[in-house]
Amino acid sequence: MMKIRELEAFDAYIRLGGMRSAADELGLSQPMISRLLIALETRVGFALFFRKRNKLIPTPEAFQFHQTVVRGLESIRSLSEEARAIANNQRGHLVIAAQPIFCDTFLIDAIAEFQTTHPHVSVRLRDTGMSEIMRMVSERSCDMALGITLDADPYGADVTSLAICEARCLMPRNHPLSGLKEVTLQQLKRETFVDLAPGSPLRMRIDYMMQHIEVERSIVAETRTLHGIVRLVEMGVGLAIVDPVACLLLDDEKVVHCPLLPAIRWDIAQFVPSDRPLSGIGKAFSDVVARRVEILKTEGVID
Structure with missing residues (x-):
């Protein structure tokens, strides 16, 4: 079974491109990083590196595997954050996926407003494109998402139209x-x-x-x-x-x-996994977003 420390060493080495940088980031020695990488390579059952002049050069399979490792480590970190929230008496944690333009504008205001009434709830805002948003909804890796399409049936999402946009x-x-x-x-x-x-x-x-x-x-x-x-x-x-x-x-x-x-018109839409309704804090955040969208309507930005 692969160990988390081995995966963290592998992720750091691929991202940073060197043993020393990976060791500095993880607070380990370079020999320890090397041992962790060798152990992981043994566990996965295929070559992760070419050896050339005492340097490890990632194989194409290593880069392919790294994409899965990143997602896995992110899930593990989310679990750790949730555990810390409970230990620190926080009342919840929200993951919101949205297109970058929403993250740069009204969602920033929504988070600021939400924090005034929910100071112990952490909000993670993920800015990404529609295909990744729909993947996150489908995989239930976000509590709520905001995008610009209503074609969500194949992804198992409940959809609410918040406003109409015109290019x-x-x-x-x-x-x-x-x-x-x-x-x-x-x-x-x-x-x-x-x-x-x-x-x-x-x-x-x-x-x-x-x-x-x-x-x-x-x-x-x-x-x-x-x-x-x-x-x-x-x-x-x-x-x-x-x-x-x-x-x-x-x-x-x-x-x-x-x-x-x-x-050219479309909807600003809210997506929620159909089999995982919003929690109480999720509904509270959704209400704040709806109010912010209404402000944009009154300002004539959207309809």
Whole structure:
């Protein structure tokens, strides 16, 4: 049976790339790290390292195995944190999965508000894409998730729509189209764009609509987060079509935003594992999130 210390040594060695760095992080000697790695290699039954001039070089199988080890150690750490919470008389622990733009905006305010009435409840906010969010819901590794799609039946989730979003077009304030109250997709035909990486629900929706009207977009930069998209537009790199919540991050002196025609709409949705209803503290946090979403509605950010 593999031991936790062996897995921690393996994780540290793969992440940090050296015996000394792994030893420093774990507070162990380099010979001890070496012994732990050799012991783990014996237990797993396949080669984790090539030996070259007294240096261990990870095999392709080691990198593949490392992905599983990371998830396993994270689960173990979650158990340890939960045990510490009980020992310290904390009343609970929540894991919330959400898309990065929500984590950068209204969920920060929600956590701050929640902590004023639940100071002994710890909240772990996981910012990630929709595919990982749905995996976490499916595997029951989060209490609640927030995303932008309602297609959750295959993942065993109960879904609540919190608001309707309508995509916005961002452009530098000095752009020729910046004076328009709304812009059509055809008007964007010759523009350059900055965009989310392929695979995001919004990116796929925009690509489909552009292909439908035979508009081939020129994408000059891609990033994983809308925070990066906003900054690139502010620097004049290109235009962007974004979630309206991203407008909360704008520098209004540098960037303007306007609706699109035809409109691109979706829901901000709350996902909860269908066979694991929210606990009392989970419901309390959900109520705070709902109030924060209502504030965005009153401010005209979303509908």
